[in-house]
Amino acid sequence: MEIVREVARKNAAVIFTKSWCCMCHSMKALLYELGASPAVYELDQHVNGPQMEWGLRALGCCPVVPVVFIGGALVGSAEDIISLHVDGSLKHMLINAKAIWL
Known part of the structure; x- marks a missing residue:
């Protein structure tokens, strides 16, 4: 669990995915469309x-992917x-986290 928290702390926005997951792809596309990286x-x-x-899983994420931290x-x-x-x-959450700028 600590590795997940560390990654989340170091980045304005994080998405955990699996390469074959269509919902993961959609969530990445949405974040990119909003201007986040x-x-x-x-x-x-x-x-x-x-x-x-x-x-x-220890944090209670079910399903495990996609999961987003902002x-x-x-x-x-x-x-x-x-x-x-x-x-x-x-969008406001992303702005407040400095994951996107206006």
Whole structure:
């Protein structure tokens, strides 16, 4: 779990994904479209992927991917991100975390 928290603290926006996951691809595309350049950790291709996956599970992430952290805080899964985008608060979260600038 500590490796996940460390990664989240060091980056304004982080997304944990798997390379074959279509929802992961969609969440990355959404963040890019909003102007963010999140740190992307493909758990199935990263050397510490299994440890990160266990860390995400320990934090209560289910499903494990995609999972987004903004400003060091766990924001949630694809469903959470889409809800925040629809109500307009995702962009504000990214701005406040300095993941995007206007």
